[in-house]
Amino acid sequence: MKPQNLFDNIPDRLPQELFTQLFDAPGLRIERIVSWGQCSEEDFWYDQNQDEWVLLIEGSAAVLFEGETEPVELSPGSFLQIPARRRHRVVRTDAERQTVWLAVHYG
Numbered sequence: 304m305k306p307q308n309l310f311d312n313i314p315d316r317l318p319q320e321l322f323t324q325l326f327d328a329p330g331l332r333i334e335r336i337v338s339w340g341q342c343s344e345e346d347f348w349y350d351q352n353q354d355e356w357v358l359l360i361e362g363s364a365a366v367l368f369e370g371e372t373e374p375v376e377l378s379p380g381s382f383l384q385i386p387a388r389r390r391h392r393v394v395r396t397d398a399e400r401q402t403v404w405l406a407v408h409y410g
Contacts (some may be wrong), residue, residue, distance in 0.1 A: 309325075309335055309403070309405070310403070313401060313403075316339055317337060317338070317339045317341070317401075319341060320337065320338050321335075321336070322334055322335075322336055323335045330409055330410065331407070331408070331409045332353075332407075332408040333406070333407050334406050334408070335403065335404070335405060336403070336404040336405075336406055337401055337402070337403055337404075338362070338364065338393070338396035338397075338401070338402040338404070339396070339398070339400070339401050339402065340396055340397065340398035341393075341396055342392075342393045342394055342395055342396060343392035343394070347392060348369060348390040348391065348392050349390065349391050349392060350388060350390050351385075351387060351388070351408070352387055352388065353387055353410050354385065354386055354387050354408070354409055354410040355384075355407065355408050355409075356382065356383070356384050356385070356406070356407040356409070357382060357383050357385065357404055357407070358404065358406075359377040359378065359379060359380070359381045359382070359402065359403075359404055360379060360403040360404065360405055361379055361400075361401060361402065361403040362397040362401055362402025362403060363376070363377060363379075363395075363396070363397045363402060364376075364377045364393060364395060364396045364397070364402050364404075365377065365393070365394045365395040366383065366391055366393055366394070367391065367392050368389060368390070368391045369389075369390035369391065374394045374395070
């Protein structure tokens with residue numbers, strides 16, 4: 304078995320976020336998300352039917368939850384548990400370097 308690396312195959316600049324599925328099994332999906340200044344569109348809210356645990360590996364970002372006035376600021380090592388149906392949006396990612404997320408969807 305050959306190991307893989309989370310940082311492999313990341314382009315230098317991205318015109319849009321890059322989603323890479325790393326693992327998929329019944330009730331569980333793990334993906335790498337790479338952002339480079341991208342954020343959610345003004346009227347868009349994620350409204351997922353699975354719970355999500357997200358870890359910010361590299362870069363920085365801010366996530367706003369519906370009903371909140373201030374976004375949650377994330378730096379390397381920060382993680383969030385996002386319950387299913389909890390509407391949220393990414394309001395900022397680092398524009399100067401890549402932001403790498405590890406997202407675990409389950410339930």
